[in-house]
Amino acid sequence: MAGISRPRGTDDLLPERLQAMEHARQLGTAIAASYGYRPLETPIFEATELFVRGVGDTTDVVTREMYTFEDRAGRSLTLRPEGTAPVVRAFWESDLRQAPLPARLSYWGPMFRYDRPGRGRYRQFHQFGVEVLGESEPELDAEVIAVAWRWLLELGLGGTSLQLNSIGDATCRPQFREALLDHFGPHLAQLPDLDRERLRRNPLRILDSKDPDVAGLLEAAPKTTDFLCDGCHEAFLRVQEALVAYGIHFQLNPLLVRGLDYYQRTAFEVWHEDLHGAQNSLFGGGRYDGLSEELGYPHCPGVGFAAGLERVTMLAPPPGPAPLPLVWALAAQPEAAATVIRLSEQLRGAGLAAVVDAGRRSLKAKMRSAERGGASLVCIVGAEELSQGLVTIRLLGDGSQVSEPLRTAVDRARALLFQSS
């Protein structure tokens, strides 16, 4: 088709899909609120530096996926690729930190990453997430997961599994990295190029390898959890105990690592059986106690998750139709146009949703449109009704039909709708 088409990797949220996404988002916000989380929104663009320092300057997100531009004053700005660093920034720039800690926050909005589009993967996508700032108690890690899990349940989304790991912190992770290097070092020659590069740049990432030749080596590789320092070990146990208390099943996954630099200790993802390859992640999250300092603020522990709304709504059963029953007001002849327009306004004033068709098409065509358009009831005014001051009211469900004086037609329509539903 000729004309201008939308940019690669973007999608129009047509009514049906938008309704599903709004539903998921509102449900998420409401569930988070029931755990004491208050919603906030941050700008869609931020100083580039926020992500370079927060997400990590060696990560894929920063090195090749950011939409970065200069504004007219020469500032480097970036369309946000994720939501956590902006929330931490907003926390410090506001009075949120004056309220009792921890601060429990939820957010929603579009995110932008310049990577190759595919099913459930967009360059502009939407995330819903929560963050808990200002306290490092491991029970909070479990709480965040509980919010996510309850959300999934209420969305009716089955086929999911919770993957849980601890990737240690600044005191124990270096030792684990050494152990990994020692383990794979002797076999460098037989590793695929990609994995050799991973080992060089970010050794933990080799645990992500899906190369069958590496499977054996991975099997015997050191586990993150064997190297946890006392603090991390105890914290990990408390997270698991709290999850049991919440009644949430989890799968310990020693191969789970996260792509963004700021995570430490708890890392988790929710996977779905219908999503394949490396796109199976519905949610991702974890603890990021070092992020605040990376950004140049005082120490401030935090934990949170983010979920991709496109992926969630792709897999969850669609929400029911709009609850408001529709009334269509139809003119049977041109001379009734003004009357049906006035009538439709009165219907709306009475709290009903009304569509008016005062055009010149045949009544048959208008009835057909009303039926296809989801009308529960139609009000017909033509020459006959005009001369007697009446409105013909027809219920589309059973085809029953009554004549009602124009003055009381709105009340009668409401009563009939109420009875029939």
Next chain:
RNA sequence: GUGGCUAUAGCUCAGUUGGUUAGAGUGCCAGGUUGUGGCCCUGGAGGUCGAGGGUUCAAGUCCCUCUAGCCACCCCA
């Protein structure tokens, strides 16, 4: 960013070894019912065959480039 598959009506898709005015279903508009939806019947509109170039007497069909989507990697939501 790498490799592969795909692109025909609003939507889902046919289209023979290259060969006349490119089809179906569905949706849309209208008629059958001088004012009444669903079921049925009839008719109509709607296509630069993703874009550009090339081969050929002749291209929806073969070749090249680009664009977009999908799949597997990379990586993430």
